[in-house]
Amino acid sequence: MSATAGGQAVQMRADFDLIASWVQPGERVLDLGCGDGSLLKRLIEERGAKGYGVELGDAEVLAAIGKGINVIQGNLEQGLAGIDDQTFNHVVLSRTLQTVRHTERILSEMLRVGREAVVSFPNFAYWQNRLAVMGGRMPVSEDLPYEWFDTPNLRFFTLLDFEALCAKMNLVIRERQVLDEAGRLVTEEPNFLGSLAVYRLGR
Amino acid sequence: MTTPGVGIVAAQRASFNQPLALQGGSVLPAFDLVYETYGTLNAARSNAILVCHALSGNHHVAGRTADEFGKPTANIGWWDNIVGPGRPLDTDRFFIVGVNNLGGCHGSTGPASPNPATGKPWGADFPVVTVEDWVASQARLADHLGIDAWAAVMGGSLGGMQALQWTLSFPERIRHALVIAAAPKLSAENIAFNDVARQAILTDPDFHGGHFYEHGVRPVSGLRLARMLGHITYLSDDQMAEKFGRRLRVGAGSYGFDVEFEIESYLRYQGDKFAGVFDANTYLRMTKALDYFDPAQDYEDNLARALARARAKFLIIAFSTDWRFSPDRSREIVHALVHNGQAVAYAEINSAHGHDSFLMDEPHYHAVVDTYLKRVKL
Numbered sequence: 001m002s003a004t005a006g007g008q009a010v011q012m013r014a015d016f017d018l019i020a021s022w023v024q025p026g027e028r029v030l031d032l033g034c035g036d037g038s039l040l041k042r043l044i045e046e047r048g049a050k051g052y053g054v055e056l057g058d059a060e061v062l063a064a065i066g067k068g069i070n071v072i073q074g075n076l077e078q079g080l081a082g083i084d085d086q087t088f089n090h091v092v093l094s095r096t097l098q099t100v101r102h103t104e105r106i107l108s109e110m111l112r113v114g115r116e117a118v119v120s121f122p123n124f125a126y127w128q129n130r131l132a133v134m135g136g137r138m139p140v141s142e143d144l145p146y147e148w149f150d151t152p153n154l155r156f157f158t159l160l161d162f163e164a165l166c167a168k169m170n171l172v173i174r175e176r177q178v179l180d181e182a183g184r185l186v187t188e189e190p191n192f193l194g195s196l197a198v199y200r201l202g203r
Numbered sequence: 204m205t206t207p208g209v210g211i212v213a214a215q216r217a218s219f220n221q222p223l224a225l226q227g228g229s230v231l232p233a234f235d236l237v238y239e240t241y242g243t244l245n246a247a248r249s250n251a252i253l254v255c256h257a258l259s260g261n262h263h264v265a266g267r268t269a270d271e272f273g274k275p276t277a278n279i280g281w282w283d284n285i286v287g288p289g290r291p292l293d294t295d296r297f298f299i300v301g302v303n304n305l306g307g308c309h310g311s312t313g314p315a316s317p318n319p320a321t322g323k324p325w326g327a328d329f330p331v332v333t334v335e336d337w338v339a340s341q342a343r344l345a346d347h348l349g350i351d352a353w354a355a356v357m358g359g360s361l362g363g364m365q366a367l368q369w370t371l372s373f374p375e376r377i378r379h380a381l382v383i384a385a386a387p388k389l390s391a392e393n394i395a396f397n398d399v400a401r402q403a404i405l406t407d408p409d410f411h412g413g414h415f416y417e418h419g420v421r422p423v424s425g426l427r428l429a430r431m432l433g434h435i436t437y438l439s440d441d442q443m444a445e446k447f448g449r450r451l452r453v454g455a456g457s458y459g460f461d462v463e464f465e466i467e468s469y470l471r472y473q474g475d476k477f478a479g480v481f482d483a484n485t486y487l488r489m490t491k492a493l494d495y496f497d498p499a500q501d502y503e504d505n506l507a508r509a510l511a512r513a514r515a516k517f518l519i520i521a522f523s524t525d526w527r528f529s530p531d532r533s534r535e536i537v538h539a540l541v542h543n544g545q546a547v548a549y550a551e552i553n554s555a556h557g558h559d560s561f562l563m564d565e566p567h568y569h570a571v572v573d574t575y576l577k578r579v580k581l
Contacts, residue, residue, distance in 0.1 A: 028544060050544055058567045065518075065548050066574045072537055072549045082538035084507075 014183030015120055016042060018198050019092060022118065022175075023047045027089035030114060032076050032106075033096040035060050037069030052088075054079030076100065080109045088114035095143075095196075097121045098153040104169060111203055116174070120198040123178070125158035125191050142181045143195045159191040166201065174200040208287040209241040209294055211275050212266035214310060217347045223305075223340060226495075229330040232319060236344050237310030238262045238302040241286060242294035244348070250581045251298045251350045253341060254282065255358030255365035258433070258489045259481060261309035264301030284564045291573035296581070297354065305340045306332045306488045314484030315416060327413025331488055334361075334496045338368045345376065354579050357381035359561035360528060361489065364496045367536070370513035371498055379579055380513075381572065383520045384561040386532035387506050387539070388497035393527065396436055397490040400429035404483045413484050422483045427474035429486060434473050439524035439557035506539040516546035518575045520568065522560035523553045548575065 016039050023029055025048035031040050034053025043049040052070045055061050064071035072079055076096075091114030093106070098121050100106045110117040122143035123129075132139035138148045146153065159178070166173055178186040178194030186194040214237045223231045239262050244251060254264050265286035267275040280301070286292040292299055303311040306329060314329035345353065356366040356377050363385025369377045389397070404410055407425030411418050447466040462468045502508040517540055521533035530551050540547040550571040554560035560568070 052541055061550055062567070062570055062574055065550070065571060066578070068578050070541075070547055072541070072547075073551045074534075074549075078534075082534050084538070084542050087542060 014179050015094065015196060015198060018177050019043075019090075019094070019118055019120075020047055022116075022200060023049050023090060026050070028052075028087065029090045029092060030054070030083075030088045031092045031094070032079065032110070033093065034064060034069070034071060037064035037067045037071060039092065039094065040064075040069050041067050076106060077102070077109070080106075080113055083113045085112055086115060090114055090116050090118050092118045094118075094120045095122065098155045098157070101154060103155060103165070107165075107169060107171065107201070111171070111201065115202065117171075117201040118198070119201060120196060121157070121162070122153075123159055123191065123194050123197050124156045125160070126195045127192050128181075128195075130192075141195065159194065159197050162197070162199070166199075170203075172202045174202050176200075208283050208290075209266040209280075211269045211273070212239050212241065212263070212280070213269065214239050214262060216310065217344055219340075219343050219347075221343075223336070223343070225330050225336045226333045227331050227336075231305075231312070231330065234305060234312035234340065235310070235316075236302055236305065236312075236340060238300055238344060239264060239266075239280075240301075240348075241265055241299040242297050244298040244350070245581060247581070248350055249352075249354060250296065251300060251345075251348070251353050252292060252576075253345070253353050253356045253369075254286070254292070254299060254301045255337075255341070255356065255362035256281070256301070256304065257358065257360035257362045258486075258493070259430075259477065260362065261307060262301040262303040262311075263309070264299065282562065284562075285569060285572065291569050291576060292357075293573075293576070297576070300344070300348065300350075302341060302344055304332075304337045304489075306330075306485055306492075308482030308485040313482065314413070314488070315482055324414075324416040326416055326484060329484060329488070331491050333492050334364050334368045335372060337365055337492070338372045341365070341369075342373055342376065352376045352378060354581065355379035355381055355576065357383070358385075359383040360385060360558065361493050361496075364493070368496070368498065370515040370517075371510070374512055374514040377515045379518065379575075380515045381518045381520070381575070382533070382536065384522055384525055384528050384533075384558060385519075385536075386528045387499060387535050389494055390532075394494050396432065396527075397494055400432050401487055401490055403428035403432070404487060407483075410483060413487075415483070421478075423478045426481060426483045426486060427471075427478035430477040430481075431470045431474040434470055436527045437558040439526070439555060441524060442555045442557055445555070506535060507542040510536075510539050510545065511543050513540075513545060517548070518572070519547060519549045520561075520571060521549075521551050522556070522558070522568075523551060524555055525558045525560060527558040 028050045031053040034055050040051035044051050061073045091110040129139035177198045178190035179196045181195045216237050218235050220233045263280045265280035265283045268278045288295045303309040306313045314325045318325040356369040358366045363382040366380045366382050370380045404425035407422035409420040410422040450465045499506040499509040519533050521530035537549045552568045554565050
């Protein structure tokens with residue numbers, strides 16, 4: 001995940017702020033698609049968490065090892081397959097669910113290996129995205145920073161879509177926070193004004 | 204790697220006169236270990252890395268040995284590409300120790316050494332030594348060198364098993380374990396390959412039940428077959444196809460059994476080269492040590508419980524085309540450590556070279572080792 005735009009970097013910190021506030025000292029966290037380990041490093045240093053990450057990319061794995069992160073190289077499904085049930089307090093999937101092919105399987109696996117799943121994703125129903133589609137073009141924004149022809153995103157969904165899936169899978173939404181492109185919390189009309197959603201899920 | 208290596212190196216010998224009780228029940232009254240060192244042990248004695256060798260390796264890890272005139276020979280260390288100034292095992296920072304394992308045939312006490320009870324070579328009477336025994340003997344070498352705790356112990360394949368065993372036998376004496384292209388135990392298929400190799404040696408008429416030294420012969424053909432079989436399993440199918448394909452050495456097939464295909468030529472060359480220098484009794488023991496290694500055995504096959512007493516941090520590395528010690532086997536170690544909440548990083552390297560990849564200079568592989576070791580505090 002590249003924090004190319006300044007806005008995304010600001011919002012990324014807001015995203016991380018939320019996740020950090022949910023982790024209690026000494027808890028075990030698994031970060032799926034941990035990149036260079038920035039979030040984990042923060043959770044370890046600020047929250048005293050025990051952190052592990054799963055990451056596929058060579059450069060990211062190298063950067064994470066350079067930070068002293070417990071990083072496991074592999075794709076998400078490989079990364080989870082051998083991990084015992086309920087090993088972690090939190091399993092984080094930050095801005096990655098939209099790139100995963102087997103959506104239900106990954107959510108189930110997260111709640112198998114962890115007691116809580118923390119999931120963040122870009123809201124396709126954000127008003128600027130709606131505006132772009134109304135104008136005849138696919139949206140390109142802080143949270144959807146790719147062109148249609150080079151995007152790693154496979155799934156385009158909204159807060160309402162995601163919550164319908166949670167209901168179908170009997171997942172309990174423990175908490176939901178929604179951010180705008182500047183990283184500010186959105187309280188009114190989140191499916192319209194929110195650019196990024198962060199959920200805490202349980203069974 | 205373009206930086207110069209460690210230059211000319213020479214082996215040293217350490218003699219140990221305290222008996223060593225072996226896992227198999229016998230006791231070695233005394234033994235020698237030969238070793239090489241590169242770099243300088245710091246005043247705090249905190250910068251030492253032990254490099255453990257695999258089946259056919261030895262203490263000559265890096266640099267070149269000298270001829271009688273002091274000139275460097277072509278005898279370059281088996282892991283020279285990773286050891287030296289500015290290389291991942293940076294000799295400007297670390298003190299590296301390579302050792303020939305007990306039972307070896309490169310100078311440490313082994314089957315060809317004289318048995319003090321008879322004055323004749325041990326031969327078949329040399330005990331079967333295990334990974335645990337090697338680690339115990341290496342700890343004596345650490346004592347001898349004044350090293351309380353290794354900054355790291357590192358090895359590939361069977362060498363990786365020794366690094367893992369160090370964390371269990373001496374949890375307080377190893378701070379980092381680099382376990383490369385290894386496994387927590389061999390699979391049945393792996394043991395099967397080893398047994399065919401052993402059978403090739405044991406059934407060679409020149410083996411003489413392991414006492415061939417006194418007959419003035421060596422079981423060359425058995426050792427050669429063993430090595431040829433092993434070599435097949437160290438390479439990948441793709442790599443063999445690319446390197447040799449179905450190419451013939453001379454124009455067309457002769458409908459006979461001489462060397463025709465390039466792969467045959469390669470394997471026979473490797474077999475001959477190995478059989479010319481290696482000791483058959485050592486080969487038998489090295490493969491047995493591989494077969495027996497199974498730290499989870501005493502813990503109802505629960506690897507996590509077996510590894511729970513380790514205090515070291517781990518770097519585990521596997522290679523995509525390694526089918527002899529596949530990435531799945533390395534992941535078993537990783538998952539056991541994750542289960543326990545122990546520190547572990549795991550890198551899976553895309554490499555075409557099969558099990559032998561751990562000896563190759565793959566950029567991502569060496570970068571991972573380099574980056575990891577740079578964080579090791581001295």
